[in-house]
Amino acid sequence: MNYNVNEKGYYGEFGGAYIPEMLYPNVEELRQNYLKVMAEESFQKEFQQLLKEYVGRPTPLYFAKRLSEKYNTKIYLKREDLCHTGAHKVNNTIGQILMAQRLGKTRIIAETGAGQHGVATATVCALMGLECIVFMGEVDIKRQAPNVARMKMLGAKVVPATSGSKTLKDATNEAIRDWINNPLDTHYIIGSVVGPHPYPDMVARFQSVISEEIKMQLKEKLGRENPDFVVACVGGGSNAAGAFYHYLDKPEVGIIAVEAAGKGIDSGESAATSALGKVGIIHGSKTLLMQTNDGQITEPYSISAGLDYPGVGPMHANLFASGRGEFISITDVEAMKAGLELCKLEGIIPAIESSHALAIFENRKFKKDDVVVVNLSGRGDKDLDTYIKYFNL
């Protein structure tokens, strides 16, 4: 069984490119070129050098001793929180900005919900001196003021999306409209393993540096490349795709994907896509998404902005449907508790997204000798306000 993408852009029955006719030339140009460009020696050299010197890779694989003692297993944290800009997202935006340059593009567009992908995109546009336009729902602009300020400081233009619910999906529609109108000079940087083929595969490849490093670091520490389990939170699924990538076809490595259950799976306020989702099309891709009986996308909810997405990338839909991945949903309450626990036990303040992955140890038991790698996707600085309000700090 192959859990990676096939030539047509499918993971099992999921994926593909369900796009308006007018977007076809843009997506087709990318599809025809992305593997060729990524294989070029000059591309790899520049990508690797920026990952090292700008992002600060390799990120450490840290044995969390006190956390391991508490849960009676061996927990290693992959420290993506130490990446420049505070999370894994920059691995992908670096890769895509280099791709855009190789394809002769001079103008970058992106959409963002919580603002994290907008910041990662604005960062690399500043780095390369390219024009950057970020579409963002009007409601999200109000909710995420610090990230809007960051994007502006980095030189990006933030354009409000004023239609519909004025949130992420409306920003996505605006970005797609812009791309249709500017096919020649513009590249659209998508921030997760979502969107039409080849985006999910391209983003997974850029993020796969995470599991490449885990393999090398485990080999060095333990004399083996494989952990028993690798755990990651899933919003769209890019940090998880990167952490799972080199283990997809190794059945001896357990894959655990953690979704946000919000106020509870049955509360009507959640983002637990695998538990609640049905097959549908979102953002140009056939995948699992939360929708009403007549196919309207349900507004998702999670205390962590980065997991607040109604779908999941096609790779993860297939990992769920095939049973290759174990899917666990974690509530706001469980995640917040696990986040604070990591602070107290290890001196690391995690992003609330990453806290969802950490929360599984309360109920999911492992053997004493199991090596469990948790991808710590980001740091908690951006979430300080939420932590303050939640814990009355």
Ligand SMILES: *Cc1c(COP(=O)(O)O)cnc(C)c1O
């Ligand atoms: C954006 C984000 C996520 C969720 O995105 P994925 O594509 O699922 O990885 C998770 N953690 C952090 C810290 C994020 O910023």
